[in-house]
Amino acid sequence: MSCRGISEFGMESTIVIINLFGAVALLLFGLAQVKDGVTRAFGTRLRTGLATGTQSGLRSFVSGFVATVALQSSTATALTVASFVERDLIRARMAQIVLLGANVGTAVTAWIVATGIEWLSPLLILVGLVVHRGGSTARKGGGTALIGIGLMLLSLHLLSMATEPMRESPALSAFIRLLDGAWPVALALTALLAVVSSSSLAVVVLVLSLASTGTLSTELIIVLILGANLGGAIPPVLATFSGPASARRITTGNLVVRAIGCLITLPLVAFAAELLETLPLNPAKLPVDAHLAFNIALALLAWPFSGLLSDLMKRLIPTAEDPDTGPKFLDAQALSTPVVALANATREVLRVGDLIERMLVRVENAFRHNDLAPLAEIEAMEKRVDNLQQEVKIYLSKLGREGLEGENLRRSLAVMDYAINLEHTGDIIEKGLGEQVRKKISGSLKFSEDGYQELKNLFDLTIENLRIAQTIFVTGDFNLALRLMEMKVDVRKAEKLSAERHLERLRDGRLESLQTSSLHLDILRDLKRINAHIVSVAHPILDDSGLLRESRLRQAEPGA
Known part of the structure; x- marks a missing residue:
């Protein structure tokens, strides 16, 4: 070959590589747009669904599947689930099943993308732009997601065009022959690409184009x-590497499952290939079919061992002792700058709120599953709440010596008041709710089905109100504050209605209600008291707006 021919070949190869990686980059950008759009439009619902849809193995699997199809990212699902496990919102075993569903969700997404609907790309981008111009956040998010899907489909078309010149490439043929004789190298190559791109879907689509x-x-x-598949499980592990042990167990467990699946399948590749070739499958779509088959088979095989896997991860990744149980943000040097000091106190009180949420979730888990284990750390957590609340009070009292006034003074009082209410909430959880649930479990008592559901709903509402309160505490959002005050009325009505229905069940002589009467009413009372403390965060905001009255008593009519 002449120098000119070599030069032209090198130029053509460079153009092919640029087009190929440009198409992959567009695919990754489209994936990011879908994730961002869906998060903006439905993020809260997805997170709530993940947190609450894990009562059974099947619901956990479906939750992981749906979340991943919506977010187009099993990594995002894994990180979300890991954060929920850290906060005791999901049990570790169910979290592993959620990730099995997430793996299948990614495979189904790849299969759908490869069905030859690239022609929809311009239409989806156009509709997405129109929807994105809507005023609401949900519409903007939905429009962004549609644009992202359109870009993903467009990238498939570009990938197909970029790989056309490679059909006759002798260099590609030589490289393929090299990989065909070295399966561990081939596996490591795509695993590395998946880690670098943080997307197994992008690598599967690239293999689809090469195929x-x-x-x-x-x-x-x-x-x-x-x-x-192996490489796709590594980014979540890296993302949680410096996180708490509970989160690392989930992502590492998912990596272990995929690694074992690869180790089992690799020696059986020839048999699997023969099996796939005997099926009536489209050869051009074989990569996505193999991807889907592998993840479905892995889910079926790993599901029964999810509890064993959770126990193994707990032994391999023990909980580290936390020597820093004191305050983290109360910097004494910041006391000379009130705005910074108040921000520090706010961050510290948010930690207290997070501890209270974990306590509530643990008590609810014990209540729902008749398991004393979640109650084991309640006392220690309550002591941490007391300690942090005391440190915040001391810090703010020192700040007050600097002569606070105006908005800084109001904010200091609001932070102090919320911290005190959280501390009272911790006392109620430890000495009230926790003890009531302990009596229920120790005495093998069972509520009536109606009574159990009423208490569970009030538990869920209380936890949701606490999350809203945490947001209000940081943002000072007036509409959220008003909503929380309205929720207080809903809690009061729910508590009253449940008490009335409980008395009706007593009159009907229902045995479960007779056995759990005092427990039912005590839990109702404690949850109502907790909500009253939580709602206090809205008082300063509504008071500044003139919407609070000194008394809730109505003025009597003259002469009444």
Whole structure:
């Protein structure tokens, strides 16, 4: 070959590589747009669904599947679930099943993308732009998601065009022959690409494009897909590497499951290839079919061992002792700058609120599952709440010596008041709710179905109100404050209605209600008291707006 021919070949190869990686970059950008759009439009609902949809293995699997199809990212689902486990919102075993569903969700997404609907790309981008011009956050998020899907489909078209010149490429043929003879290298290659791109879906689509050239054997396709699956489990592990042990157990467990799946499948690649070739499958779509088959088979095999896996991860990744149980943000040097000091106190009180949420969630888990284990750390957590609340009071009292006035004085009082109310809430949880639930479990008592559901709903409402209160405490949002005050009325009505229905069940002589009468009423009372303390965060905001009265008593009519 002449120098000119070599130069032209090198230029063509460079153009092909640029087009190929440009199309992959567009795919990754489209994935990011879908994730951001769905998070803006439905993020709260998805997170709530993940947190509450894990009462059973099947619901956990479906929750992970739906969240991943919506977010287009099993990594995002894994990190969200890990954060929920850290806050005791999801049990570790159910979290592992959620990630099995997330893995299948990613595979289904790849399968849908590869069905030949690239022609919809311009339409989706156009509709997305129109929807994005809507005024609401949900519409903007939905528009962004549609644009992202359109860009993903467009990237598939570009990938197909970029790989066309590779069909006759001798360099590609030589490289493929090299990989065909070295499966561990092929697996490591796609695993590395998945880690670098933080997306197994992007790598699967890339393999799909290469397979369309007809140069990949079925065995090599399977090996490359195994690498994409293995590499896709690594980014969540890296993201939680410095996090708490509870979060690391979940992401590491998912990596272990995929690694074991790859180790089992790799020696059976020839058999799997023969099986796939006997099925009536489209050869051009073989990578996504293999991807889906692998994840479904892995979910079916790993599901029964999810509890064993959770126990293993707990032994391999023990909870580290936390020597820093005191305040983290109360910097004494910041006392000379009131705005900074108040921000520090706010961050510290948010930690107290997070502790209270964890206590509430633990008590509810014990209540729902008749398990004393979640109550074991309640006393220690309440002591931390007391300690942090005391440190915040001392810090703010020192700040007050600097002569606060105006908005800084109001904010200091609001922070102090919220901290005190959280401390009272901790006392109620430890000495009230916790003890009531302990009596229920120790005495093997069972509420009536109606009574149990009423208490569970009030538990859920209380936890949701606390999360709203935490947001109000930081943002001072007037509308949220008004909503929380209205929720207080709903809590009062729910408590009254449940008490009345409980008395009706007593009159009907229902045995469960007779056995749990005092427990039912005591739990109702404690949850109502907790909500009263939580709602206090809205008082300063509504008071400044003139919407609070000194007394809730109505003025008597003259002469009445």
